[in-house]
Amino acid sequence: MGKLDGKVTIITGGSGGIGRAAAKMFAAEGSRIILVDVDGDALQGIVAEIGAEQAASVLANVSDGEQTQTYVAAAVEKFGGVDIALLNAGIEGKIMPIAEYPEYLFDKVMAVNVRGVFLGLKYVMPAMRSRGGGNIVITSSTAGIRGSSGMSAYITSKHAVIGLMRTAALEGAEDNIRVNTVNPAPIDTRMMASIEEQKGLPTGDRSNRPLAQHMPLQRYGEADEVARLMLFLGGNDSSFCTGGVYMVDGGVSAGAV
Numbered sequence: 001m002g003k004l005d006g007k008v009t010i011i012t013g014g015s016g017g018i019g020r021a022a023a024k025m026f027a028a029e030g031s032r033i034i035l036v037d038v039d040g041d042a043l044q045g046i047v048a049e050i051g052a053e054q055a056a057s058v059l060a061n062v063s064d065g066e067q068t069q070t071y072v073a074a075a076v077e078k079f080g081g082v083d084i085a086l087l088n089a090g091i092e093g094k095i096m097p098i099a100e101y102p103e104y105l106f107d108k109v110m111a112v113n114v115r116g117v118f119l120g121l122k123y124v125m126p127a128m129r130s131r132g133g134g135n136i137v138i139t140s141s142t143a144g145i146r147g148s149s150g151m152s153a154y155i156t157s158k159h160a161v162i163g164l165m166r167t168a169a170l171e172g173a174e175d176n177i178r179v180n181t182v183n184p185a186p187i188d189t190r191m192m193a194s195i196e197e198q199k200g201l202p203t204g205d206r207s208n209r210p211l212a213q214h215m216p217l218q219r220y221g222e223a224d225e226v227a228r229l230m231l232f233l234g235g236n237d238s239s240f241c242t243g244g245v246y247m248v249d250g251g252v253s254a255g256a257v
């Protein structure tokens, strides 16, 4: 018996490193999955891996209200409702000082990372209410609790979703809807490779990544390590957890080594 038998989970950013790991883990625990992303080819591949009877995909931009309603409706039409939502889609933007940061790009990062989460909450919460409750996990970051030079838009966006999470947790409590954030430090996905490249760091050496030297555990995390925390927060093992900020960061938030 799986921990999520009979459940339906929406995962935004489902084509990406963390989203894909969560999709496979949640499916292995018995959940049916609606994967949402702008990368259609990758979506098809993950649906094929999990199996079309247990997973479906929706090509949608999370910053668009109509497309958000479409992916929520797909969960209801295909699998009968939504019990769990991992609002996980995100972009990193560029690394440059505030004075040089392009206005359009600041708006784009906020549109995907903040508006996308707002819209997810706005349309998922009523669907959960009509089903008697649900669990929402928003992917923030260590960037949500501290600053980093050159990453103004990303840092702002990851702080902002903690505010959205706290508001949603308060509003959802009476409807049995729990809402929390997971806050990863660098995880070995496309996004970190992009950040390293922009910082001009060598990306070839997978075992000794330069940024890992500043992390107490001296390594990047794996997508599965984030997915396991998502599984805890998305399932019943976390039945008394709502409104919380959950680090999965190899000790980064404890301070510098």
Ligand SMILES: NC(=O)c1ccc[n+]([C@@H]2O[C@H](COP(=O)([O-])OP(=O)(O)OC[C@H]3O[C@@H](n4cnc5c(N)ncnc54)[C@H](O)[C@@H]3O)[C@@H](O)[C@H]2O)c1
Pocket (backbone or CB within 6 Å): 012, 013, 014, 015, 016, 017, 018, 019, 036, 037, 038, 039, 060, 061, 062, 063, 088, 089, 090, 091, 112, 139, 140, 141, 142, 183, 184, 185, 186, 187, 188, 189, 190, 191, 192
């Ligand atoms: N990798 C890390 O080190 C790290 C650390 C902390 C937090 N995070 C957060 O984890 C989440 C997942 O990131 P990841 O590491 O898997 O990166 P990733 O780039 O592999 O995955 C992100 C996914 O989001 C999708 N996406 C981007 N814009 C979208 C949009 N408008 N609509 C729908 N989908 C969209 C992308 O196509 C991609 O599949 C992000 O929110 C990221 O900010 C990542």
